[in-house]
Amino acid sequence: MTTQFSVDELQLELFRYPPKQEANLQAWDAADEYLVKQLIEREEAPLPCAIINDSFGSLTASLTKLDAQRKLFVETDAKTSQLGTSQNLERNGLSSDHIQWFHSRELLPVATQQVLMKLPKNLNYFADQLIRLSQVLPEGTPVYIGAKAKSINKALLSLIAQNLGPASASLAWKKSRMITCISDGIKRPIAQASSWKVPEYALTLSNLSNVFAATKLDIGARFMLDNLPQGEFDTIVDLGCGNGVLGLRAKQCYPKAHIHFVDDSEMAIASAKANWQLNQLDEAHLDAPQASFHWDDCLTHLGENVQPDLILCNPPFHQGEAITDHIAWQMFLDSFRQLKLGGILHVVGNRHLAYHVKLKRIFKNCTTIAANGKFVILQAQKLPK
Ligand SMILES: C[S@@+](CC[C@H](N)C(=O)[O-])C[C@H]1O[C@@H](n2cnc3c(N)ncnc32)[C@H](O)[C@@H]1O
Structure with a gap:
């Protein structure tokens, strides 16, 4: 299993959770690298950032390593993802003091100024996450969504537009793409179970x-x-x-x-x-x-x-x-x-x-x-x- 995560100058050692798993599985994918790379290239000053669906903490650990003081709001539905993220922060000597944890039914704080998100497999859940974001994000807030290139199509972009705001996709890089959505500031009704x-x-x-x-x-x-x-x-x-x-x-x-x-x-x-x-x-x-x-x-x-x-x-x-x-x-x-x-x-x-x-x-x-x-x-x- 590869454990060395590296984007530009940033180096981390990352494991899945639990760490002992099939040798061919790793703790991140190319879309994680792409999101981090884009953030490094675009961001002038570290903004309070929400991180959603970070499998084992590659995004959380990267942003922490780039600026340990940045406020991070980390949302996940999976306990193993929260445990994996904590483990990877610790393994890389990074503090979690600046992190606020959220589960998948909570609303993120209005202080969120940008969002990094991985596309989940379940698109109903994804729509639900976008609707929850629409409750708190002011108009103009950027939401960057990383995914495999093959998962991105017109229907997905219109699902994002319908539930949060207009969206466009980048060119492919290592078979992954990044969608940029700009929140339109309109609150959508939260879906019932x-x-x-x-x-x-x-x-x-x-x-x-x-x-x-x-x-x-x-x-x-x-x-x-x-x-x-x-x-x-x-x-x-x-x-x-x-x-x-x-x-x-x-x-x-x-x-x-x-x-x-x-x-x-x-x-x-x-x-x-x-x-x-x-x-x-x-x-x-x-x-x-x-x-x-x-x-x-x-x-x-x-x-x-x-x-x-x-x-x-x-x-x-x-x-x-x-x-x-x-x-x-x-x-x-x-x-x-x-x-x-x-x-x-x-x-x-x-x-x-x-x-x-x-x-x-x-x-x-x-x-x-x-x-x-x-x-x-x-x-x-x-x-x-
Ligand atoms: C095949 S489903 C079964 C759900 C339900 N018991 C049923 O029979 O319809 C497996 C369940 O295991 C849960 N699961 C996955 N990984 C787990 C873990 N590490 N610890 C506890 N539950 C886990 C999943 O979230 C999912 O709800």
Whole structure:
């Protein structure tokens, strides 16, 4: 993996988060370099700057290295991106004192005088981000958006114009381009979460714009719902919860249980919380809180006192644009550490992902609970050594 980031005189050592990943993946792309290069060439004095969708901190660390006193407002939906950015600042001896962190539902401060942004994969989410920017940016504020050249077309430029202000794209450089949008100062109405019903499980689900399975139940999740384990459970984790559908159904099936919802996406956690309330899942006769919500990278900060007897997991197989199995690995390793003795990890996955190999290595056991043409449900139990 290349870790040496260099633009003109600027040199940084940057790692993905978590740092141990496939050797061919790196922590930035050419569009990051292009944005930094353009900023160095254009900017006369360092302006307070918002940075949005910075995967692992290449933009944040670059701007910090150029001027440690510049005010930075860093917005991300992904906990791993925030953790990766902090790690890369520290690794390069850079302070984070001048940085204010924002999650993806917050409004950035009106003090923002320019914005550096990476184009996210999900264009509904992108539109939502532009609309939030339209609430705070005065007319004339420049917003620079870096992306792969192949992702930039007329439709994208008109989406930007519709939601924030007129936009034009630069020529290509290393197969990436930079869009310059000038905010027109008009506030657009903030979009509502999309909502739909799953009648067979008497659930209503609502999703914010960056949440997995935006408008209908994922087919893997449906297979999982059809094959939940029998029995009673006290403490359940919905690991990588998205809109929370697995944990919500678990509460219907095991009403005494406390459910922990965990996701890397802040919007996922907000959606799971909204769905918990929407579906009125608290058992009236139980006094203590019956659900907890954690914006986290896998089970990193769940704490030793939470010892689940069941973990439900429909793991992701990509991080941003990169196809990778390291998150599934980490989810399985964290589950093994966190489960109480005898507790079980119940996983759904595409057959070709061969999760049974990983589970057998970690748990020394793995049972196939159900299978169809596309998916398999696997269960591994934490046994005494
Ligand atoms: C395949 S989706 C499953 C969503 C939901 N459980 C379902 O079955 O519909 C995987 C989820 O894992 C989340 N995720 C990705 N990386 C993660 C990480 N490092 N820690 C926690 N969650 C993560 C994603 O945001 C996404 O919501």
